[in-house]
Amino acid sequence: MAACVCRALRTALALTARAARFGPDRTHAHRSVTRTCRSGPSVSSGRLQEDGEERGHGGRQGHGGRQGLGGAALWAALGFSLFGGREEDEAQRKQDEMILLLKKAKMSLLRDQPGAAHSFLHQALGLAQQLHHQDALLYCYTLMANVALVRGQLEQAEKLFKAGLSVILSRGTPENDNAVIEISLKLASIYAQQDRLELAEHGFRFCVESLEEKLKEEKLKEEKLKEEKLKEEKLKEEKLKEEKLKEVKLKEEKLKEEPEELTEEQQMILKDTRLLLGLVLDSRSRFWTQRSDLVRAEDDLRRSLSICREEQGEDHPQTVVLLSDLASLLDLRGNRPEALVLIQRAVDLGRTQDHPEQHVLLCNMAAILLHSGDLEAAARFYREALALAKLRKDDEAVEQIQDGLKELRATRGQ
Template identity: 55%
Template structure:
């Protein structure tokens, strides 16, 4: 049971690690729900079931009846009683199977609704699924569905509801024997810290980030003590997963620190996250490029425009060669830095290129931000003309 729960926790954790990315000050990002795995097999949600039924054939019943005529009635009644209990048990199993199948169907429908952007429909379907999970006392399914509901509530901006759902999921995980330093528990703790940061609950946010960082660093220190020749594939996968989660924590804390204008600390967190991403995912990985752009944004805010420009141009060159899916985001950052440097013509050129790509990608929020940047360029030009 504990192993099955751990598998579900891993599925929940993979929702974050597969999208190890940044949400920088001026950037639009992919929502957490893009990585929800709603189409798990039945075994991954509920665990394997055995079906061992005992049935009494008509021939056997007749023989038992003959035996009862010769004083063997006890055998008949035992068989009849067993048959009745077996049928009852089978009915219960059939009902449990029906509810399980219905729950899986609801999760699949919820996934389809999310893909279509029908968030209210997805929320309704997930509520129905979690009700079935409670009816069947399926803690693994409860944890899994609560985590999806929490992510959805967060995306919808319902922070109080998201907080309660994450706490509920964590409660079921911990009561089921999941260790407090399990990566899935830490990942949910990180989401709670992010929620507290958005709610301006400074003490809770800082405590949450500190717990996540210290727990992950302690795990990585323990893993270093294991001789290289004793490392298994599973241990290596866990090491990489833990480092990526540490990178995500650094990324999240950097955003929080930037929002509170602690730019030096934010820059250090971004740099550490960038180093982890480079080492684990490679120089041209989309997340590496996003982190380079985010770090450039911090440098720009610190007035280090030349350093910021070098870094974001490097990210742009790599993104073009690698076919980065969010080039318009990087171009927008590049245009903003050029604006701050006073290179207005170059800024407009890159803003327009970013605008075209953002429209092609259907990224309306990025479109809005780029248009704001173009308005700022226009304002700067008018100010310069007035001074002349």
């Protein structure tokens, strides 16, 4: 159990970066292979307390997003934003103590000590509330929410994410900001796990529609910049002498052929937004699958895979995971020829890069072969998957693979 919690906490820490990206940290396995994580912080009367009850929830946590602030940005903000000029001694002492507590909390998580991290965060939150420091409040809320989420404390995580969202919106942050959408995605995922289906569907729809509208607006801005640039060139053209007219027209043609280049920052924001859309579509696909709406689940998953391929590349570890997921979904829908092509591609890519979930990919391959009637090949892949799962000490995957072998033996006995 401790190893499960620690693995999930490391994933949550790795995802505090600015971009909500697809990456190796966000590796999820076949939908039937789950983890169970328990315990987490709770909220009572605005203060954080330790919850004595243990509540579990299944599911690999592959959708951690930013936790409000990146570490370096937080320390810089704390160091310079509280008290400019002549700070009072007591306020300065609290500020230094809060910074130390946040550093200790982060180190505790890296050392697989979630209980100690919770205690440090609880103390830091109290100081942040006294100092009215919004950056520190947001950091504490979102980090504690992610800890609660990966430990299965869904109600607790919901309250903390909402508290963090309140801090973000109180700053005048627009509702379509990526930080708002990331928290909205986590809330929608929580609602889905709690079977609060209307809220979950509304949340996923908000995320998808907001991101699509944002991308549309960015495209319109880009086109408007091109038009304005073209008009500017035309005005200059009118002022030039007749002998330079030809040269101006050539520049205009070149401008039309070559699209206006975005700045590096604009390119990063655009990529971040597209990857976040892919993440939302992947989450909503699993939501549709849980509701047995496989048509909409397939559509969302194909779009998510397309975005990941374009932004991350065909051989990226997350692309491999999405290929496997789509193959398993197609197997559920009975489209086994395409499912076999996709899972074979995922397994081949996984072998070349020593994918951390290679044993799960092999298990998915064996299951699809079994459903296709190729029992000998299915047995071969199940054995390879079992050996690798034992080597990597993935007990739950071992159990899943053994269940597949039982199904295989039952099929042979028919």
